[in-house]
Amino acid sequence: MAHGRVNAAKFIARLLPEPHETELGGEPAHELLATAHADICCPPSGHCISWDDCYAGADMLPLTHKADLFLEPDGEPRPLPEHLTGDARERAVEAGRKAAWIRREAHHRGLR
Numbered sequence: 763m764a765h766g767r768v769n770a771a772k773f774i775a776r777l778l779p780e781p782h783e784t785e786l787g788g789e790p791a792h793e794l795l796a797t798a799h800a801d802i803c804c805p806p807s808g809h810c811i812s813w814d815d816c817y818a819g820a821d822m823l824p825l826t827h828k829a830d831l832f833l834e835p836d837g838e839p840r841p842l843p844e845h846l847t848g849d850a851r852e853r854a855v856e857a858g859r860k861a862a863w864i865r866r867e868a869h870h871r872g873l874r
Contacts, residue, residue, distance in 0.1 A: 778824055782873060786825050786864050795828040796821040798850075798857035805845040826868045832861035 776792075777783050787794075800816035803809060809816075820828055834840055839858030846854050868874070 776822055776824055778826065778873060782868075782871060783825070786867060787860065791825055791860060791864070792821060792828065794853065794860060795825070795831070795857050798854045799828070799831050801846060801850040802843060802854060805843070807845070825864055826873055829861035829864040829868070832858045833865055837862060837865055 778786065796817050799820040800813045803811070803816040804813045811819075820831060823831075832839055839855075839862055842851060842854050842858070
């Protein structure tokens, strides 16, 4: 019997319980992390997945999961790819710092 695929993302809540969601940055943090993620994944030379799809894929995640997209296993920000320049690079640096802070705060608060 064939079983259809289930999109697990629809079972992951995008928003953390309050007051954590607001205190960890709320919607501005969601936008920063999703935008920087799409910038990193989609070099100007092109990518098989569109920038909008990369953004949407990250945007559906809670802040703690978005933060993990930018971090090494030790919690430090990952190196940035060479194709990031100008505003995109500045945004990615800021996103890495924000991601490291979110992960530390989430750990202190017992959030996953």
